Amino acid sequence: MAPRVYVARRFHFSAAHRVYNPAWSDEKNAEVFGPCSHPSGHGHNYELEVVVAGSPNPDTGYVIDITLLRKAIEAQVISQLDHRNLNTDVPFLKGCIPSSENLIVALWKEIAALLPPGVELVRLRLWETPRNCFEYYGEYI
Numbered sequence: 435m436a437p438r439v440y441v442a443r444r445f446h447f448s449a450a451h452r453v454y455n456p457a458w459s460d461e462k463n464a465e466v467f468g469p470c471s472h473p474s475g476h477g478h479n480y481e482l483e484v485v486v487a488g489s490p491n492p493d494t495g496y497v498i499d500i501t502l503l504r505k506a507i508e509a510q511v512i513s514q515l516d517h518r519n520l521n522t523d524v525p526f527l528k529g530c531i532p533s534s535e536n537l538i539v540a541l542w543k544e545i546a547a548l549l550p551p552g553v554e555l556v557r558l559r560l561w562e563t564p565r566n567c568f569e570y571y572g573e574y575i
């Protein structure tokens with residue numbers, strides 16, 4: 435039996451979005467989403483926590499080299515989001531309403547694809563504000 439250890443890393447990005455359903459009228463968007471749907475959009479300072487799990491490699495003592503994990507996620511994912519407009523600028527968000535719920539599900543696919551064999555993505559936490567936090571465990575219902 436090998437021990438299973440969880441490793442977490444936190445990332446930051448700033449981005450703009452407008453919560454808006456293009457199938458609805460401006461009036462219905464305003465009614466449902468309120469100020470989140472203002473036509474010019476608004477920004478958030480997002481915090482993203484990535485938790486992976488695996489067993490420490492006997493040669494290194496690491497589950498994963500956290501510097502390599504950081505660099506891969508920054509280069510492949512955070513760079514696509516930071517100082518961008520989530521409605522228009524991010525290929526992996528095309529066609530979805532850029533709520534934090536949809537963003538965190540899309541982030542799961544992007545980040546899981548970067549992990550080496552034997553390292554599993556177990557949780558994402560996305561803070562849209564210091565008080566609003568979203569979690570995703572890769573589950574479907």
Ligand code: NI
Nearest residue numbers: 451470476478
């Ligand atoms: Ni917002």
